[in-house]
Amino acid sequence: MNHLTRRAFLGAALSSTVLSSALLTARPAAAAGNEASPFRHDQVIERARALAAQDYAPRAEVPQDWLDMSYDEYKAHRFRTQDAIWSGTDRSYNVDLFLPGLYFRHAVQVNTVTDGMSRPFGFDMSLFDRRDIAPDLSTTGALGYSGLRLRTQLDQPNKKTEFCVFQGASYFRAIGVGQSYGLSARGLALKTGDPMGEEFPDFIEFWLEAPAPGQRSMVVHALMDSPSVTGAYRFTVTPGANTVMDVEARLFARTDLSHAGLAPLTSMFLFDRTNRNRFDDFRPNVHDSDGLLIKNGNQEVLWRPLANPAHLQISSFVDENPRGFGLMQRSRHLADFEDLEANYHRRPSLWVEPKGDWGKGAVTLVEIPADKEIYDNIVAYWRPQDSIEAGSEVPLSYRLSWGEDPHLDLARVIDTAAGARIFGEPGRLMTVDFEAHPLLEGAPEDFEVHLSSPHVELSEGVLQRNPATGGLRLAFSFAPNAENHVELRLQLRRDGTAASEVWLYRWTA
Numbered sequence: 001m002n003h004l005t006r007r008a009f010l011g012a013a014l015s016s017t018v019l020s021s022a023l024l025t026a027r028p029a030a031a032a033g034n035e036a037s038p039f040r041h042d043q044v045i046e047r048a049r050a051l052a053a054q055d056y057a058p059r060a061e062v063p064q065d066w067l068d069m070s071y072d073e074y075k076a077h078r079f080r081t082q083d084a085i086w087s088g089t090d091r092s093y094n095v096d097l098f099l100p101g102l103y104f105r106h107a108v109q110v111n112t113v114t115d116g117m118s119r120p121f122g123f124d125m126s127l128f129d130r131r132d133i134a135p136d137l138s139t140t141g142a143l144g145y146s147g148l149r150l151r152t153q154l155d156q157p158n159k160k161t162e163f164c165v166f167q168g169a170s171y172f173r174a175i176g177v178g179q180s181y182g183l184s185a186r187g188l189a190l191k192t193g194d195p196m197g198e199e200f201p202d203f204i205e206f207w208l209e210a211p212a213p214g215q216r217s218m219v220v221h222a223l224m225d226s227p228s229v230t231g232a233y234r235f236t237v238t239p240g241a242n243t244v245m246d247v248e249a250r251l252f253a254r255t256d257l258s259h260a261g262l263a264p265l266t267s268m269f270l271f272d273r274t275n276r277n278r279f280d281d282f283r284p285n286v287h288d289s290d291g292l293l294i295k296n297g298n299q300e301v302l303w304r305p306l307a308n309p310a311h312l313q314i315s316s317f318v319d320e321n322p323r324g325f326g327l328m329q330r331s332r333h334l335a336d337f338e339d340l341e342a343n344y345h346r347r348p349s350l351w352v353e354p355k356g357d358w359g360k361g362a363v364t365l366v367e368i369p370a371d372k373e374i375y376d377n378i379v380a381y382w383r384p385q386d387s388i389e390a391g392s393e394v395p396l397s398y399r400l401s402w403g404e405d406p407h408l409d410l411a412r413v414i415d416t417a418a419g420a421r422i423f424g425e426p427g428r429l430m431t432v433d434f435e436a437h438p439l440l441e442g443a444p445e446d447f448e449v450h451l452s453s454p455h456v457e458l459s460e461g462v463l464q465r466n467p468a469t470g471g472l473r474l475a476f477s478f479a480p481n482a483e484n485h486v487e488l489r490l491q492l493r494r495d496g497t498a499a500s501e502v503w504l505y506r507w508t509a
Helices: 003-015 040-050 070-076
Strands: 077-079 095-100 107-114 117-119 128-130 148-153 160-167 171-174 184-186 204-209 218-225 231-236 243-253 260-267 270-273 291-295 301-304 312-320 324-328 349-354 360-367 376-386 393-403 411-419 429-435 448-452 462-465 472-478 485-494 502-508
Touching: 003 485, 040 231, 040 243, 070 077, 077 095, 095 160, 095 204, 095 270, 148 218, 160 260, 160 291, 171 393, 260 349, 291 360, 301 312, 301 411, 312 502, 324 376, 411 502, 429 485, 448 472
Parallel strands: 107 204, 301 502
Antiparallel strands: 077 128, 095 148, 107 117, 148 160, 160 171, 171 184, 184 260, 204 218, 218 231, 231 243, 243 393, 260 376, 291 301, 291 324, 312 360, 324 349, 349 393, 360 376, 411 429, 429 472, 448 485, 462 472, 485 502
């Protein structure tokens, strides 16, 4: 059993505790074909606006026997890809569907849009093959699909390969060609890390625009609802070495949103060489992402390695009009993980590029303690400085790129390691490795090391060429003394000009 598939389900289960919509009853797909109506994205916006003006109405759950399925029983129901939406046509995409049940407590309505006309794709249980262990389930009630999967021709001729999934609350995820699913994005995050608990808005209905033969992009519309906010989303999805999503959204606040997370990303970080000693595991690293990358409004590039802290910690990187942020997976070799099943080295990085100015706020990083890799314990998002007032409308536009790191023209940090100082006074020894890069050519003494901490005194540090990587490594030490956390900052410069991104690190006792 693939433990990462189970982790994806568990993450969606946690996100499904506060969801919304209207009751979706089962109906045959064939019968739904006569219910065509004109469609424009403006209609999704109007529905979101109208929903926000009404009291929130929780929608019905699927029948209890669907929720009582075990993981293996749920997985015993498999959608037949040969019967996917637009299968047997020359359209450039096929769309697969997922059952509700187990962790997915609510169904969503799926519609297709052809020549400007929308038709519901009604629930049809006969589209799923069942293995012997699949139980008999109720056939009436709030049934429907729990999500959808996009497939198109990528690197294999005449084969439509999956690359994008929308399922669970407002979660969705994608990969570049040749990658494996890892971190997820969400439509919106609310109250992440707050003591009173998080609220998870839900995509309650989708509209899929039928693509023309040979069309490279797929357009998906989504309606979002939750107790505090509604929203209308339009995704233009273009797969490739990097899968690119252009996201246009309009949010309608039912209540004051004092803690909203825009363009939220969710990932998993269990351990690397900075905390490897806490886990009795044969693998040297276990994570979907290993760092937060930010290009702020001052064009400064920041790299913050991720942590799995002993206690919840929230970091805010205050900014105005950010140019980009994202969760990266920079460990790209099988030897980094030694995991032949999970293929962590093939997990995508995810970069967010705001379109237009987002004003004042902070890129926010939430790191939640975790003891198993099945839990998504990392969240990153943009938090506006000012609350979003009840009754207000917020337009939002940004681009998501799933694949490799963005090219930001500075030498990147490729590894961070930490351990006890073996010789001399007790303390901590840190090493930071920068990649081989044209800006780092020359002798180590040609570079200025800008290393600082507001909490402790740091050793001078030793900068050397690393023969294994071709880049530069800085080693330094410090004594934490009575501090329970220490903030560190490092950048390499040459003639006063930045040669590397800024490395930011929080050591915790």
